[in-house]
Amino acid sequence: SPVDLNALLRRQDVDTPQNASLPNVTIYSTGGTIASVGTSNTQTIGYSVGLGVQQLVDAVPEILNIANIDGYQVSNVDSGRINSTILLNLTQLINAELAKETVAGVVITHGTDTLEETAMFLDLTINSTKPVVIVGAMRPATALSADGPLNLLQAVTLATSEVARGRGVMISLNDRIGSALYTTKMHANAPDTFYATEQGQLGFYINQVPYFYYEHALPTGKPFFNISGATDLPHVDILYAHQQANGALVNASYESGAEGIVFAGVGAGGLTPAYSLAAQELYNATGIPMVASHRSPDGFAPISESNGWIIGSGPLNPQKSRVMLQLAIEVGYDNEKIRSLFAGTMPDADA
Ligand SMILES: NC(=O)C[C@H](N)C(=O)O
Numbered sequence: 001s002p003v004d005l006n007a008l009l010r011r012q013d014v015d016t017p018q019n020a021s022l023p024n025v026t027i028y029s030t031g032g033t034i035a036s037v038g039t040s041n042t043q044t045i046g047y048s049v050g051l052g053v054q055q056l057v058d059a060v061p062e063i064l065n066i067a068n069i070d071g072y073q074v075s076n077v078d079s080g081r082i083n084s085t086i087l088l089n090l091t092q093l094i095n096a097e098l099a100k101e102t103v104a105g106v107v108i109t110h111g112t113d114t115l116e117e118t119a120m121f122l123d124l125t126i127n128s129t130k131p132v133v134i135v136g137a138m139r140p141a142t143a144l145s146a147d148g149p150l151n152l153l154q155a156v157t158l159a160t161s162e163v164a165r166g167r168g169v170m171i172s173l174n175d176r177i178g179s180a181l182y183t184t185k186m187h188a189n190a191p192d193t194f195y196a197t198e199q200g201q202l203g204f205y206i207n208q209v210p211y212f213y214y215e216h217a218l219p220t221g222k223p224f225f226n227i228s229g230a231t232d233l234p235h236v237d238i239l240y241a242h243q244q245a246n247g248a249l250v251n252a253s254y255e256s257g258a259e260g261i262v263f264a265g266v267g268a269g270g271l272t273p274a275y276s277l278a279a280q281e282l283y284n285a286t287g288i289p290m291v292a293s294h295r296s297p298d299g300f301a302p303i304s305e306s307n308g309w310i311i312g313s314g315p316l317n318p319q320k321s322r323v324m325l326q327l328a329i330e331v332g333y334d335n336e337k338i339r340s341l342f343a344g345t346m347p348d349a350d351a
Pocket residue numbers: 031032033034077078079080110111112113114136137138139
Protein backbone atom coordinates (compact mmCIF):
# COMPACT_ATOMS: atom_id res chain seq x y z
CA SER A 1 0.00 0.00 0.00
CA PRO A 2 1.42 3.42 -0.94
CA VAL A 3 0.15 4.94 2.30
CA ASP A 4 1.98 3.85 5.42
CA LEU A 5 -1.09 3.08 7.46
CA ASN A 6 0.88 2.05 10.51
CA ALA A 7 2.60 5.39 10.66
CA LEU A 8 -0.59 7.38 10.22
CA LEU A 9 -3.08 5.38 12.18
CA ARG A 10 -3.26 4.05 15.64
CA ARG A 11 -5.31 0.93 15.87
CA GLN A 12 -7.30 1.17 19.05
CA ASP A 13 -8.17 -2.16 20.49
CA VAL A 14 -11.42 -0.96 21.89
CA ASP A 15 -11.50 -2.75 25.18
CA THR A 16 -14.79 -4.59 25.14
CA PRO A 17 -15.68 -8.09 26.23
CA GLN A 18 -15.68 -10.52 23.29
CA ASN A 19 -18.69 -12.74 22.84
CA ALA A 20 -18.23 -15.55 20.32
CA SER A 21 -21.95 -15.65 19.52
CA LEU A 22 -22.02 -12.00 18.37
CA PRO A 23 -20.95 -10.59 14.98
CA ASN A 24 -17.84 -8.40 14.73
CA VAL A 25 -18.12 -4.76 13.71
CA THR A 26 -15.23 -2.34 13.24
CA ILE A 27 -15.78 1.35 13.93
CA TYR A 28 -13.68 4.03 12.19
CA SER A 29 -13.86 7.28 14.08
CA THR A 30 -13.05 10.51 12.24
CA GLY A 31 -14.42 13.28 14.53
CA GLY A 32 -17.40 15.61 14.08
CA THR A 33 -20.15 16.60 16.46
CA ILE A 34 -20.76 12.99 17.47
CA ALA A 35 -17.29 13.11 19.07
CA SER A 36 -17.61 16.66 20.41
CA VAL A 37 -17.95 18.14 23.87
CA GLY A 38 -19.36 21.48 24.99
CA THR A 39 -18.85 23.39 28.21
CA SER A 40 -22.43 22.82 29.38
CA ASN A 41 -25.31 20.52 28.57
CA THR A 42 -27.18 23.34 26.83
CA GLN A 43 -24.37 24.28 24.44
CA THR A 44 -25.27 23.20 20.90
CA ILE A 45 -22.94 25.40 18.86
CA GLY A 46 -19.27 26.30 19.29
CA TYR A 47 -18.29 22.99 20.94
CA SER A 48 -15.08 21.12 20.10
CA VAL A 49 -14.11 17.68 18.86
CA GLY A 50 -12.55 15.67 21.67
CA LEU A 51 -13.85 12.15 22.19
CA GLY A 52 -12.07 9.09 20.87
CA VAL A 53 -13.58 5.91 19.51
CA GLN A 54 -13.33 4.15 22.89
CA GLN A 55 -15.37 6.91 24.56
CA LEU A 56 -18.02 6.78 21.84
CA VAL A 57 -18.47 3.06 22.44
CA ASP A 58 -18.32 3.43 26.25
CA ALA A 59 -21.26 5.86 26.10
CA VAL A 60 -23.50 3.14 24.65
CA PRO A 61 -22.94 -0.13 26.53
CA GLU A 62 -26.01 -1.54 24.74
CA ILE A 63 -23.81 -1.83 21.64
CA LEU A 64 -22.02 -4.73 23.30
CA ASN A 65 -25.24 -6.75 23.26
CA ILE A 66 -25.25 -6.43 19.47
CA ALA A 67 -21.65 -6.81 18.34
CA ASN A 68 -18.03 -7.21 19.32
CA ILE A 69 -16.40 -3.90 18.53
CA ASP A 70 -12.96 -3.10 17.24
CA GLY A 71 -12.01 0.45 16.39
CA TYR A 72 -9.69 2.82 14.59
CA GLN A 73 -9.13 6.45 15.37
CA VAL A 74 -8.57 7.58 11.78
CA SER A 75 -8.69 11.31 12.58
CA ASN A 76 -10.44 13.52 15.11
CA VAL A 77 -11.53 16.59 13.19
CA ASP A 78 -14.49 18.68 12.19
CA SER A 79 -15.63 17.22 8.88
CA GLY A 80 -14.69 20.43 7.03
CA ARG A 81 -11.11 19.23 7.55
CA ILE A 82 -11.51 15.77 6.03
CA ASN A 83 -8.98 15.48 3.17
CA SER A 84 -7.73 13.02 0.53
CA THR A 85 -5.28 11.40 2.94
CA ILE A 86 -8.03 10.57 5.40
CA LEU A 87 -10.33 9.37 2.60
CA LEU A 88 -7.67 7.12 1.07
CA ASN A 89 -6.73 5.70 4.47
CA LEU A 90 -10.38 4.97 5.20
CA THR A 91 -11.11 3.17 1.96
CA GLN A 92 -7.91 1.10 2.11
CA LEU A 93 -8.51 0.12 5.73
CA ILE A 94 -12.16 -0.73 5.15
CA ASN A 95 -11.50 -2.77 2.00
CA ALA A 96 -8.91 -4.81 3.94
CA GLU A 97 -11.22 -5.20 6.94
CA LEU A 98 -14.25 -6.32 4.95
CA ALA A 99 -12.14 -8.93 3.18
CA LYS A 100 -11.83 -10.72 6.55
CA GLU A 101 -14.42 -13.44 6.90
CA THR A 102 -14.81 -12.67 10.59
CA VAL A 103 -16.01 -9.08 10.05
CA ALA A 104 -19.76 -8.56 9.54
CA GLY A 105 -19.70 -4.89 8.64
CA VAL A 106 -18.19 -1.50 9.45
CA VAL A 107 -19.32 1.84 10.84
CA ILE A 108 -17.69 5.21 10.21
CA THR A 109 -18.41 8.05 12.65
CA HIS A 110 -18.11 11.42 10.93
CA GLY A 111 -19.07 15.07 11.12
CA THR A 112 -22.30 15.73 9.29
CA ASP A 113 -21.17 18.80 7.31
CA THR A 114 -19.28 16.81 4.67
CA LEU A 115 -20.52 13.34 5.60
CA GLU A 116 -22.25 12.89 2.26
CA GLU A 117 -18.96 13.49 0.40
CA THR A 118 -17.12 10.82 2.37
CA ALA A 119 -20.11 8.49 1.93
CA MET A 120 -20.02 9.05 -1.83
CA PHE A 121 -16.26 8.48 -1.97
CA LEU A 122 -16.46 5.25 0.03
CA ASP A 123 -19.44 4.02 -1.94
CA LEU A 124 -17.49 4.35 -5.20
CA THR A 125 -14.28 2.77 -3.86
CA ILE A 126 -15.30 -0.03 -1.47
CA ASN A 127 -15.51 -3.43 -3.03
CA SER A 128 -17.76 -5.48 -0.74
CA THR A 129 -21.40 -6.34 -0.28
CA LYS A 130 -21.12 -6.18 3.51
CA PRO A 131 -22.85 -3.26 5.22
CA VAL A 132 -20.87 -0.01 5.40
CA VAL A 133 -22.66 2.55 7.55
CA ILE A 134 -21.66 6.19 8.02
CA VAL A 135 -23.14 7.98 11.01
CA GLY A 136 -22.90 11.33 12.79
CA ALA A 137 -24.84 13.53 15.16
CA MET A 138 -26.16 17.07 15.27
CA ARG A 139 -25.84 17.55 19.03
CA PRO A 140 -22.52 17.19 20.86
CA ALA A 141 -22.11 14.27 23.24
CA THR A 142 -22.52 16.59 26.25
CA ALA A 143 -25.87 18.07 25.17
CA LEU A 144 -29.25 17.39 26.69
CA SER A 145 -30.83 15.09 24.11
CA ALA A 146 -27.52 14.22 22.45
CA ASP A 147 -28.40 12.21 19.36
CA GLY A 148 -25.02 10.50 18.88
CA PRO A 149 -25.49 7.50 21.19
CA LEU A 150 -28.74 6.24 19.66
CA ASN A 151 -27.45 7.01 16.16
CA LEU A 152 -24.35 4.90 16.90
CA LEU A 153 -26.41 2.05 18.31
CA GLN A 154 -28.57 2.05 15.17
CA ALA A 155 -25.52 2.18 12.90
CA VAL A 156 -23.86 -0.79 14.60
CA THR A 157 -27.16 -2.71 14.42
CA LEU A 158 -27.35 -1.96 10.70
CA ALA A 159 -23.74 -3.07 10.18
CA THR A 160 -24.65 -6.51 11.58
CA SER A 161 -27.84 -6.82 9.55
CA GLU A 162 -28.13 -9.46 6.80
CA VAL A 163 -30.80 -7.43 5.01
CA ALA A 164 -28.46 -4.43 4.86
CA ARG A 165 -26.04 -6.26 2.55
CA GLY A 166 -25.57 -5.29 -1.08
CA ARG A 167 -26.96 -1.76 -0.71
CA GLY A 168 -23.76 0.24 -0.98
CA VAL A 169 -22.67 2.73 1.68
CA MET A 170 -25.60 3.78 3.87
CA ILE A 171 -26.04 7.10 5.66
CA SER A 172 -27.76 6.45 8.99
CA LEU A 173 -29.02 9.26 11.23
CA ASN A 174 -32.11 10.07 13.22
CA ASP A 175 -33.97 6.82 12.46
CA ARG A 176 -33.46 7.09 8.69
CA ILE A 177 -31.37 4.95 6.36
CA GLY A 178 -30.34 6.57 3.08
CA SER A 179 -28.03 5.81 0.17
CA ALA A 180 -24.69 7.55 -0.27
CA LEU A 181 -25.60 8.79 -3.74
CA TYR A 182 -28.94 10.32 -2.86
CA THR A 183 -28.84 11.48 0.75
CA THR A 184 -27.94 15.07 1.47
CA LYS A 185 -27.68 17.37 4.49
CA MET A 186 -30.74 19.59 4.35
CA HIS A 187 -30.62 21.49 7.63
CA ALA A 188 -27.59 23.25 9.09
CA ASN A 189 -28.67 22.85 12.72
CA ALA A 190 -31.60 20.55 13.36
CA PRO A 191 -31.10 16.87 14.28
CA ASP A 192 -33.39 15.72 11.48
CA THR A 193 -31.09 16.88 8.72
CA PHE A 194 -30.34 14.01 6.31
CA TYR A 195 -32.95 13.54 3.65
CA ALA A 196 -32.92 11.61 0.45
CA THR A 197 -33.66 13.51 -2.73
CA GLU A 198 -36.29 12.39 -5.24
CA GLN A 199 -34.79 8.88 -5.26
CA GLY A 200 -36.07 8.22 -1.75
CA GLN A 201 -34.99 6.74 1.54
CA LEU A 202 -33.83 3.14 1.77
CA GLY A 203 -35.30 2.35 5.15
CA PHE A 204 -36.16 3.31 8.72
CA TYR A 205 -35.49 2.01 12.24
CA ILE A 206 -38.48 0.94 14.29
CA ASN A 207 -37.48 0.32 17.90
CA GLN A 208 -33.87 0.24 16.63
CA VAL A 209 -34.58 -2.57 14.15
CA PRO A 210 -33.74 -1.59 10.54
CA TYR A 211 -36.57 -2.02 8.02
CA PHE A 212 -35.95 -1.63 4.29
CA TYR A 213 -38.58 -0.43 1.85
CA TYR A 214 -37.20 -2.37 -1.11
CA GLU A 215 -35.31 -5.55 -1.91
CA HIS A 216 -31.56 -5.26 -2.31
CA ALA A 217 -30.80 -2.60 -4.85
CA LEU A 218 -28.06 -0.21 -5.86
CA PRO A 219 -28.53 3.19 -7.49
CA THR A 220 -28.60 3.03 -11.30
CA GLY A 221 -25.13 3.39 -12.79
CA LYS A 222 -23.21 3.32 -9.51
CA PRO A 223 -19.61 2.62 -10.56
CA PHE A 224 -16.70 1.11 -8.65
CA PHE A 225 -13.24 2.65 -8.89
CA ASN A 226 -10.21 0.63 -7.91
CA ILE A 227 -7.91 3.26 -6.46
CA SER A 228 -5.82 0.98 -4.27
CA GLY A 229 -2.65 2.54 -5.74
CA ALA A 230 -3.69 6.17 -5.23
CA THR A 231 -1.66 8.43 -2.96
CA ASP A 232 -3.68 11.60 -3.53
CA LEU A 233 -6.86 12.70 -5.30
CA PRO A 234 -7.10 15.16 -8.19
CA HIS A 235 -7.90 18.80 -7.46
CA VAL A 236 -11.47 19.48 -8.58
CA ASP A 237 -13.22 22.72 -7.63
CA ILE A 238 -16.91 23.56 -7.38
CA LEU A 239 -17.97 26.97 -8.69
CA TYR A 240 -21.36 28.22 -7.53
CA ALA A 241 -23.49 29.85 -10.21
CA HIS A 242 -25.64 32.89 -9.43
CA GLN A 243 -26.71 36.14 -11.05
CA GLN A 244 -23.64 37.94 -12.41
CA ALA A 245 -21.25 35.15 -11.39
CA ASN A 246 -17.62 36.16 -11.93
CA GLY A 247 -16.06 34.39 -14.94
CA ALA A 248 -12.54 35.11 -13.64
CA LEU A 249 -13.06 32.37 -11.05
CA VAL A 250 -12.97 29.76 -13.81
CA ASN A 251 -9.40 30.60 -14.81
CA ALA A 252 -8.39 31.13 -11.20
CA SER A 253 -9.49 27.59 -10.50
CA TYR A 254 -7.51 26.17 -13.42
CA GLU A 255 -4.44 28.26 -12.65
CA SER A 256 -4.41 27.06 -9.07
CA GLY A 257 -4.22 23.48 -10.28
CA ALA A 258 -7.77 22.22 -10.89
CA GLU A 259 -7.86 19.20 -13.20
CA GLY A 260 -11.64 19.43 -13.46
CA ILE A 261 -14.40 21.85 -12.52
CA VAL A 262 -17.95 21.23 -11.31
CA PHE A 263 -20.48 24.01 -11.55
CA ALA A 264 -23.33 24.25 -9.07
CA GLY A 265 -25.52 25.50 -11.89
CA VAL A 266 -28.77 27.44 -11.78
CA GLY A 267 -31.88 25.45 -12.64
CA ALA A 268 -31.02 22.33 -14.61
CA GLY A 269 -27.29 23.07 -14.65
CA GLY A 270 -27.16 26.57 -16.19
CA LEU A 271 -23.76 28.23 -15.85
CA THR A 272 -24.86 31.88 -16.28
CA PRO A 273 -23.12 33.97 -19.00
CA ALA A 274 -19.67 34.84 -17.66
CA TYR A 275 -18.98 31.35 -16.28
CA SER A 276 -20.23 29.86 -19.51
CA LEU A 277 -17.96 31.97 -21.69
CA ALA A 278 -14.89 31.50 -19.51
CA ALA A 279 -15.53 27.77 -19.10
CA GLN A 280 -15.87 27.18 -22.84
CA GLU A 281 -12.68 29.14 -23.51
CA LEU A 282 -10.85 27.13 -20.86
CA TYR A 283 -12.20 23.91 -22.33
CA ASN A 284 -11.07 24.88 -25.84
CA ALA A 285 -7.60 25.69 -24.52
CA THR A 286 -7.09 22.76 -22.14
CA GLY A 287 -9.81 20.13 -22.60
CA ILE A 288 -10.19 19.66 -18.83
CA PRO A 289 -13.50 18.00 -17.94
CA MET A 290 -16.25 20.32 -16.74
CA VAL A 291 -19.46 19.09 -15.18
CA ALA A 292 -22.66 21.11 -14.80
CA SER A 293 -24.62 20.11 -11.71
CA HIS A 294 -27.58 21.86 -10.09
CA ARG A 295 -27.58 24.09 -7.04
CA SER A 296 -31.18 23.07 -6.34
CA PRO A 297 -30.91 20.06 -4.02
CA ASP A 298 -33.18 17.95 -6.21
CA GLY A 299 -33.55 17.42 -9.94
CA PHE A 300 -31.41 16.66 -12.97
CA ALA A 301 -28.83 18.44 -15.07
CA PRO A 302 -29.23 16.81 -18.51
CA ILE A 303 -26.24 15.05 -20.01
CA SER A 304 -25.24 17.01 -23.14
CA GLU A 305 -24.50 15.48 -26.54
CA SER A 306 -21.11 13.91 -26.95
CA ASN A 307 -19.82 16.80 -29.05
CA GLY A 308 -20.78 19.31 -26.36
CA TRP A 309 -17.99 20.50 -24.09
CA ILE A 310 -19.94 20.49 -20.84
CA ILE A 311 -21.08 17.29 -19.12
CA GLY A 312 -24.38 17.28 -17.23
CA SER A 313 -24.23 15.68 -13.77
CA GLY A 314 -27.63 14.00 -14.15
CA PRO A 315 -29.13 13.59 -10.66
CA LEU A 316 -25.90 14.11 -8.69
CA ASN A 317 -25.55 17.26 -6.61
CA PRO A 318 -22.37 19.36 -6.93
CA GLN A 319 -20.51 17.84 -3.97
CA LYS A 320 -21.24 14.26 -5.07
CA SER A 321 -20.42 15.15 -8.69
CA ARG A 322 -17.07 16.46 -7.53
CA VAL A 323 -16.20 13.16 -5.86
CA MET A 324 -17.28 11.23 -8.97
CA LEU A 325 -15.17 13.49 -11.20
CA GLN A 326 -12.12 13.23 -8.93
CA LEU A 327 -12.27 9.44 -9.08
CA ALA A 328 -12.82 9.36 -12.84
CA ILE A 329 -9.81 11.62 -13.40
CA GLU A 330 -7.74 9.58 -10.94
CA VAL A 331 -8.30 6.36 -12.90
CA GLY A 332 -7.65 8.09 -16.23
CA TYR A 333 -11.09 8.37 -17.84
CA ASP A 334 -11.23 10.61 -20.91
CA ASN A 335 -14.05 13.12 -21.32
CA GLU A 336 -16.29 10.75 -23.31
CA LYS A 337 -15.95 8.11 -20.63
CA ILE A 338 -16.72 10.70 -17.97
CA ARG A 339 -19.81 11.72 -19.93
CA SER A 340 -20.99 8.08 -20.04
CA LEU A 341 -20.28 7.71 -16.34
CA PHE A 342 -22.61 10.57 -15.43
CA ALA A 343 -25.12 9.53 -18.10
CA GLY A 344 -25.24 6.11 -16.48
CA THR A 345 -26.77 7.59 -13.33
CA MET A 346 -29.81 8.92 -15.21
CA PRO A 347 -33.03 6.96 -14.81
CA ASP A 348 -33.68 4.88 -17.94
CA ALA A 349 -30.18 5.40 -19.20
CA ASP A 350 -28.97 2.96 -21.80
CA ALA A 351 -25.72 4.81 -22.39
N1 LIG B 1 -23.01 18.00 13.10
C1 LIG B 1 -21.74 17.97 12.77
O1 LIG B 1 -21.11 16.95 12.85
C2 LIG B 1 -21.13 19.26 12.29
C3 LIG B 1 -19.65 19.38 12.47
N2 LIG B 1 -19.25 20.75 12.24
C4 LIG B 1 -18.88 18.52 11.50
O2 LIG B 1 -19.27 18.34 10.38
O3 LIG B 1 -17.84 18.02 11.86
